[in-house]
Each structure stands twice: as C-alpha cells, then as structure tokens.
Amino acid sequence: MTTLSSPKAATRRRPFNWRRTSAWVLLAIAIAVSVLPFYWVLRTAFSTNGSLASNSASLLPADFSLGAFKRVFGLQTASEAIAEGGSGASINFWQYLLNSLLFSSITTAGAVFFSSMAAYAFARLRWKGRDGVFTLFLGTMLVPPIFTALPNFLLVKNLGLLNSMLGLVLPYLFMTPFAIFFMRQFFLNMSREVEEAAMLDGAKHWRIFFQIVMPNAAAPIATLALLTFMGQWNEYFWPLLVGTSEESRVLTVGLGVFKSQSPQGAPDWSGLMAATLVSALPVLILFSIFGKKIVNSIGFSGTK
Amino acid sequence: MTTLTKHPDPELSASGKPGNSRKSRKPHKRGKPAAGFRGIGDLKIALLFIAPAMVGFLLFYLVPTIRGIYLSFTEYSILGDPEWIGVKNYQQIVKDPLFWNALGVTSEYVVINIVLQTLLALGLAILMHRVAKSTLIRGALLLPYLMANVIAALLWFWMLDYQIGIVNQFIEWFGLPRVAFFGSEEWAIPTQALINTWRHMGYTALLIFAGLQAIPHTVYEAASIDGSKAFSTFWRITLPLLRPVLVLVLVVTVIGSFQVFDTVAVTTQGGPVNATRVLQYYIYQRAFNEQDFGYGSALAVILFLILAIVAFIQMKFLRGNQSDLD
Numbered sequence: 001m002t003t004l005s006s007p008k009a010a011t012r013r014r015p016f017n018w019r020r021t022s023a024w025v026l027l028a029i030a031i032a033v034s035v036l037p038f039y040w041v042l043r044t045a046f047s048t049n050g051s052l053a054s055n056s057a058s059l060l061p062a063d064f065s066l067g068a069f070k071r072v073f074g075l076q077t078a079s080e081a082i083a084e085g086g087s088g089a090s091i092n093f094w095q096y097l098l099n100s101l102l103f104s105s106i107t108t109a110g111a112v113f114f115s116s117m118a119a120y121a122f123a124r125l126r127w128k129g130r131d132g133v134f135t136l137f138l139g140t141m142l143v144p145p146i147f148t149a150l151p152n153f154l155l156v157k158n159l160g161l162l163n164s165m166l167g168l169v170l171p172y173l174f175m176t177p178f179a180i181f182f183m184r185q186f187f188l189n190m191s192r193e194v195e196e197a198a199m200l201d202g203a204k205h206w207r208i209f210f211q212i213v214m215p216n217a218a219a220p221i222a223t224l225a226l227l228t229f230m231g232q233w234n235e236y237f238w239p240l241l242v243g244t245s246e247e248s249r250v251l252t253v254g255l256g257v258f259k260s261q262s263p264q265g266a267p268d269w270s271g272l273m274a275a276t277l278v279s280a281l282p283v284l285i286l287f288s289i290f291g292k293k294i295v296n297s298i299g300f301s302g303t304k
Numbered sequence: 305m306t307t308l309t310k311h312p313d314p315e316l317s318a319s320g321k322p323g324n325s326r327k328s329r330k331p332h333k334r335g336k337p338a339a340g341f342r343g344i345g346d347l348k349i350a351l352l353f354i355a356p357a358m359v360g361f362l363l364f365y366l367v368p369t370i371r372g373i374y375l376s377f378t379e380y381s382i383l384g385d386p387e388w389i390g391v392k393n394y395q396q397i398v399k400d401p402l403f404w405n406a407l408g409v410t411s412e413y414v415v416i417n418i419v420l421q422t423l424l425a426l427g428l429a430i431l432m433h434r435v436a437k438s439t440l441i442r443g444a445l446l447l448p449y450l451m452a453n454v455i456a457a458l459l460w461f462w463m464l465d466y467q468i469g470i471v472n473q474f475i476e477w478f479g480l481p482r483v484a485f486f487g488s489e490e491w492a493i494p495t496q497a498l499i500n501t502w503r504h505m506g507y508t509a510l511l512i513f514a515g516l517q518a519i520p521h522t523v524y525e526a527a528s529i530d531g532s533k534a535f536s537t538f539w540r541i542t543l544p545l546l547r548p549v550l551v552l553v554l555v556v557t558v559i560g561s562f563q564v565f566d567t568v569a570v571t572t573q574g575g576p577v578n579a580t581r582v583l584q585y586y587i588y589q590r591a592f593n594e595q596d597f598g599y600g601s602a603l604a605v606i607l608f609l610i611l612a613i614v615a616f617i618q619m620k621f622l623r624g625n626q627s628d629l630d
Contacts, residue, residue, distance in 0.1 A: 023435045030428055031444045034506055037459050038447070040470060044462065056468035118357035125346035125353065133354070140365040144563055144611055146584050147604045150591055151368035151375065154382075174360020205349045234452035236566045241592065252454040256570050259458060269462055276458050283450050291443045298446070298507065299514025 038280075045069070045274035049085030052269055068274035072258075086268045089261045093278055095247065096254035101282075102165055103239065103250050104232040107172035112225050115175045116217070119183035120209055124195070134184070141177040145237065153241050163245040172232065179224055186220040187213070223297050226290055230283055251279040375601035382595050393602035403603065405578045406586040409493055413582060414561045416497035421557065424501065425508035426550075430538075432509065433516040442513070445506030453566030456503045461486065461571050464495065486572050492579040499567050504560075508553055515549030516542070551622040555615050562611055583607050 043061050044052065051063035067084045070076045074092040076084070121127070122134045152171050161167030190213070198208050214221070236252040243249055249257065258275050262268045287294060376393055378386035397403050432441065448456060464471050464485040472482045485495040523545065527537045543550075565584040568574065574581035574589070581589075587607065591600025 020435055023431050027428070027431050027436060027441065030424075030431075030505075031441065033502070034445050034448050037463060037502075040463060041459055053468050057470060057473045114356040114360070118354040121346075121350040121353035125350040127347040127350040130350070136366075137357070137361055140361065140369075142612070142615075143365070143369055144559075144604070144608055146563065146565070146587055147372050147608050148365060148368040150587075150597060150601055150604060151371040152364055154371075154597070155363070155368070157382075171360075171364040174364070175357035177365075180357060205346065205353075209353075230450055234450075234454075236452065236454050236569075240569070252452050252566075255454050255458060259461075259570060267465075269465075269468075272458055273462060276455050280451055280455050287443070287447070287450055292439050294450075295439050295442045295446055295510070298510045299517075 041273045045277050047270050049270050068270035071271045072275045086271050096249050096251045100251040103168050104229050106169045107232050108225050108229045110173035111176045111179050115179035116183045119180050123184045123187035163248040167242050182224050372601050376605045378598045380597040393599050406581050406583045410582045413493050413497050417500050417561045421501045424505050428509035429512035432513050448503045449507035454570050457567040457570040460499045489576050489579040511553050515546050519545050555618050559611050
C-alpha cells in the first residue's frame with residue numbers, strides 16, 4: 001500500500017511539475033482578471049479624453065493629466081470641462097463623498113451597536129418568547145430588499161424625510177438581521193465565567209454588557225463594522241430612491257448621475273474613471289489595512 | 305480574532321441573504337443560562353436590550369412586509385389613498401407582456417450568471433486548495449466583490465465600449481468582428497451576467513474554499529490508500545462532501561442573482577428595447593417612474609414568491625441541510 005502513495009510524493013519533488021504549473025497559470029489568470037481592470041481605471045483616469053481615442057490600447061496614461069479629477073471635484077469651469085470632453089454640468093464629488101461617509105458611518109455605528117445589544121438579549125438573557133422573536137428577526141433576511149423598499153419609501157416620504165440624511169439612514173440605523181445573527185453567534189460561544197463572577201458580585205446586566213461583554217467582543221465588532229461599512233458604502237438602491245437631490249446624493253448615486261450626464265456620442269471616459277476611482281478609494285484603503293480580517297471573515301463556518 | 309474565525313457565520317450578507325439552516329436550532333442547544341441564575345427570567349432587562357432593534361424591525365421590516373402585501377391589492381399612485389381593487393393587479397400581471405419579458409430576461413441572466421460563476425468559483429477554490437492558500441491571493445480574488453455594483457458596471461462599461469474599449473481592441477487583434485456588448489439585444493443580458501460573474505467569482509470561490517478546508521485530510525488519505533485517482537476522488541469524495549456548502553452557495557447566489565438591478569440601472573436601463581428590463585428594474589420603473597405603487601408591489605410579491613420557491617426547491621432536492629460527513 002505504501003508503494004501506491006510514494007510515486008505521488010516523488011512526482012511532487014521533481015523540478016518541473018506540469019499539473020502544479022498549470023494550476024498556477026490558471027490562478028494567475030484569475031488574479032489578473034480580478035485586479036488588472038482596476039489598473040485600467042487608474043490609467044484612464046489620468047488620461048485626457050482627446051488622446052484616449054487615438055491611444056486606446058496604450059498601457060500608460062494617454063497624455064497624462066489631472067484634468068479628469070479636477071472635473072470630478074468641480075474645480076474646472078464649465079467651458080474648461082467641455083473643452084476636455086466633459087459635460088460641463090456641475091458635479092461635486094466632495095458633497096457625495098461626504099454624504100457617503102456620513103451615510104455609511106452613521107448606519108454602521110447604529111446597526112452594530114443596537115444589533116449587539118439585541119444579540120446579547122438573544123444569546124445571554126432568558127425570557128419568554130426569545131427564540132420565536134429571534135426566528136422572526138432572522139426571517140426578514142429572506143425578504144428581498146426591494147419588497148420592503150417600496151413601503152419604506154412611502155413611510156420616509158410621509159415623514160417628510162425624502163432627500164435628507166435622516167431618511168437615508170433610518171432603515172439601517174436600528175439593526176440589520178445579519179448583524180444580530182453575527183453578534184449572537186459570538187456571544188453564544190463566549191465564555192460565561194467572567195460574567196457570572198460579576199453577576200455574583202451584584203453587577204447589573206447593563207454594567208456587564210458595557211464593561212465586560214463589549215470590550216471582549218472588540219474583534220468581532222470590528223469585523224462586523226468593516227463588513228457593514230463596506231456594504232453601506234456600496235449601497236445603491238435605497239439611496240437612489242431617497243437621496244436624489246444634489247445635497248443628499250451618495251457616491252454610488254452620484255456616479256450614476258455623472259454617467260448619465262456624460263455626452264452620449266463621446267462619453268467623458270477619463271472623468272468617469274476618475275469618479276469611479278474616487279468612489280472605490282475608501283474601500284481600497286480599508287482593504288489594504290484590514291485585508292486579512294476581511295478575507296478571513298468569509299466562509300460558512302456553521303456548515304461542516 | 306481566533307474566537308471569531310471559529311464561530312460566527314460571517315457570510316457577508318448584510319444585503320439580506322439567508323443564512324445557514326442551522327441557526328434556528330441553536331438556541332435550544334446553547335442558549336440556556338447557568339443553572340439557578342435569575343430563575344424568573346430577564347424579560348424586563350431583555351426588553352430594554354432589544355428595544356432599539358425592535359423599533360427597526362417593526363418599522364422597517366415587519367410592517368412594510370405586511371403593507372407591501374396590502375398595497376399589491378390596491379391601486380395607488382402616491383397621490384391620494386390606496387384604493388382596494390382585489391386581485392386586479394395580479395390579473396393584469398398575468399396578461400402583461402412586459403412582465404413575461406422581464407421574467408424571461410431575468411431567468412436568462414440568472415442561468416448564465418450562476419452556471420458560469422459557480423463553475424469558475426469551484427475551479428478556483430480547488431486550485432487555491434491545491435497550490436496556494438495565501439491570504440494575498442484570496443484577497444486579490446476578493447477585490448471585485450468589495451467594489452460597488454455601480455463601480456463594476458462603469459468599469460466594464462468602459463472596458464467593453466464598442467469604439468475604444470480595450471476588450472474590443474483585443475477582439476479585433478484576433479481578427480474577429482467587434483462586439484456591441486451593451487448595444488445589441490443578444491449580447492446585453494450575457495454582458496450583464498458576465499459583469500456580475502466577474503464581481504462575485506472570487507467571493508464565491510472563497511466560500512467554497514472554506515468548505516474545502518473543512519473536509520478532513522483523513523478522507524483524502526483513505527482515498528489515496530485505496531488507490532483512488534485524483535479525478536475520481538474529486539467526483540466521488542470531494543464533491544459529495546462539499547454538497548452542503550455548494551447548496552448554500554447556490555441558494556445565496558441565486559437569490560442575489562434574481563435581484564439584479566444596479567448594473568442594469570447604470571448601464572443599459574432596460575434596453576436595448578426590452579433586452580435588459582429585468583424584474584427588479586421593471587418593478588422600479590412601474591413604482592417610481594410611473595407612480596404605480598400597487599402594480600409595483602404586486603410585482604414585488606411575485607418576485608418574493610419566486611425567490612421563496614427557488615430557495616425551497618434547492619434546499620429540498622439538493623438536501624442542503626444534511627451533511628455526508630456525519
């Protein structure tokens with residue numbers, strides 16, 4: 001029986017292994033397909049529209065320029081912008097950037113905090129109807145977002161909150177089913193010893209939650225906050241319904257508007273790509289810092 | 305971090321995808337407090353802890369779900385009050401050629417997207433499992449998923465441009481005719497499907513990869529001792545043991561895929577003609593462009609039902625909740 005497995009080991013040690021090499025080549029192609037388009041965005045963003053057409057395949061920026069970024073941030077006059085192939089319509093990504101930042105931060109802070117509280121009640125406190133309520137909460141994960149988006153839009157409209165930051169953040173502010181599920185899983189598996197000791201000392205649940213449980217949950221809270229923030233940053237449908245005015249647009253919606261304003265015959269490609277890059281940048285920065293945490297958080301750990 | 309990676313189910317699905325099937329069973333096993341602690345229960349304090357989440361749940365999940373079903377039986381144009389019209393919206397939908405078009409187009413999209421994405425992801429997961437488990441490689445493959453749909457859409461809108469897009473340059477170098485990826489009716493849906501496949505491929509691969517990592521080495525060793533070749537090991541051992549993970553991945557990705565909207569809204573907006581008027585885009589148009597909330601809600605109910613049925617069939621026939629490792 002050992003003879004059966006030893007030839008395999010021998011092939012592995014040979015200097016050139018076709019199967020391993022072809023596996024690496026395929027992986028390299030997949031990585032190239034995943035990553036290289038971002039280089040193309042970068043290269044286009046630093047080009048000028050006039051030169052893009054004649055140098056459509058050059059690997060370096062065609063006629064290097066910062067004009068596209070100036071256009072995106074509203075630093076060009078309309079005539080300058082039109083001369084460089086822009087639409088000349090006023091567009092201000094600073095405002096969208098700020099809105100996206102507010103929208104994502106507020107919803108992340110609210111959802112993570114309130115969901116953690118609820119998750120603690122679902123995992124650690126004993127009360128009648130707990131499991132039923134939890135199942136009901138989780139059931140909402142199955143409802144497609146567009147289904148609740150229509151009535152939620154009506155609610156926000158009736159409250160007079162269309163085109164306001166409050167209207168944008170409200171549906172996400174109090175909880176997300178995923179956040180509750182995520183935190184509950186962590187609390188269920190957390191050691192009870194310290195909590196029990198504190199409880200014997202007469203500490204109240206509030207104190208235990210804020211002084212013992214939350215600090216101990218710093219790592220999963222950070223992961224959850226990262227995932228939630230990036231999800232919110234990329235959110236498009238709800239902000240498209242609620243934040244349509246110039247003042248309340250988030251980046252994703254602003255990008256769509258920028259694209260639709262772009263001259264039809266000869267689109268402002270460099271401007272569009274500069275805007276795309278600006279929108280992607282915060283997530284890219286987060287990913288470069290917390291990449292490992294994000295990558296490791298992906299997987300169905302509940303399944304064998 | 306160690307406690308984290310072991311326990312919670314971090315499937316990145318803040319957008320409302322279903323979690324795994326075991327969660328609802330857990331409270332009975334683990335949720336019991338230590339014996340003798342606060343025997344009467346913690347109802348009062350628990351209500352305080354879940355109060356904010358409960359407000360969000362009632363206001364933005366439960367009530368809208370009920371209200372959405374109610375609206376689907378009304379005629380409602382935002383101005384004025386909803387008017388009860390029974391099943392009239394549904395009767396109209398059955399006769400609505402645009403609805404059937406949307407259903408057909410969405411199905412075509414889902415099939416192309418899911419088949420390609422799952423096969424590619426499975427292949428990638430196996431490659432990673434065999435030769436490279438580094439975080440850097442996984443991170444590179446995950447990058448597209450972290451980008452907004454809108455970004456993925458614009459990026460490919462540029463790369464696939466008919467005139468000066470780099471992909472058409474390549475196609476021309478190979479001596480083939482240029483392709484109007486977004487402009488032609490036959491290519492519009494496959495293009496949308498390809499864009500979303502690009503964005504989800506690495507993420508799906510990582511989910512499957514995690515499933516592969518969970519298969520014990522001893523199983524492979526036993527197979528190789530028994531003289532199993534790599535190919536038959538894959539078909540007879542890896543794939544069956546991976547089944548529960550694959551089913552979950554399929555359920556989650558199919559549900560997500562049916563709700564395609566962002567890339568369509570940014571690039572083709574339903575066109576050319578009706579080629580990319582997918583269900584969610586059609587709902588959006590009826591409700592928000594034509595102010596027909598009753599009809600839009602009825603369409604949303606149908607989308608909801610389709611998703612529920614598809615998920616149910618997948619779980620039932622692929623036995624997603626049973627593992628062969630037990």
